[in-house]
Amino acid sequence: MDFRYSETWTTDAHEKGFSISIKRWAPEGQPDVNKWNVYALVYKKHPLYLSLRPFCETFEIFEISKILPFNWYCSYAAIKYDDVLEIGSDYQHLHDDFVRVTNLHDYSAKKIRLDAQYLYNVLKQSFDYYQLLFRTF
Numbered sequence: 001m002d003f004r005y006s007e008t009w010t011t012d013a014h015e016k017g018f019s020i021s022i023k024r025w026a027p028e029g030q031p032d033v034n035k036w037n038v039y040a041l042v043y044k045k046h047p048l049y050l051s052l053r054p055f056c057e058t059f060e061i062f063e064i065s066k067i068l069p070f071n072w073y074c075s076y077a078a079i080k081y082d083d084v085l086e087i088g089s090d091y092q093h094l095h096d097d098f099v100r101v102t103n104l105h106d107y108s109a110k111k112i113r114l115d116a117q118y119l120y121n122v123l124k125q126s127f128d129y130y131q132l133l134f135r136t137f
Contacts, residue, residue, distance in 0.1 A: 038112065044083045
């Protein structure tokens with residue numbers, strides 16, 4: 001049995017209803033080729049969940065890209081465990097040159113880190129704003 005190599009870095013913000021992951025993986029039989037993805041897991045308690053879920057059900061990835069920032073556009077959407085949205089993008093587009101990048105902390109991976117940070121900030125701020133808006137005084 002052959003296994004495909006992968007590494008994942010995850011930032012958890014479960015108390016705010018989401019988490020962000022960066023994944024590096026190599027296609028089977030191509031250990032020198034690196035593929036990168038950024039994923040958001042959006043849980044039911046997040047205020048954007050109800051806006052995003054219909055697009056995950058119908059795989060309308062361009063509509064998701066209007067709500068959340070991704071590299072070029074959202075290229076993956078799925079519903080996990082019946083109530084968790086997994087939404088992501090890849091770095092295999094024209095002019096994306098991350099095939100030789102092996103370390104997330106290298107300067108050449110800075111765009112991937114910044115994209116993940118921006119996605120984190122958007123989800124965190126939307127949660128915080130919703131909490132502030134509907135807080136009882």
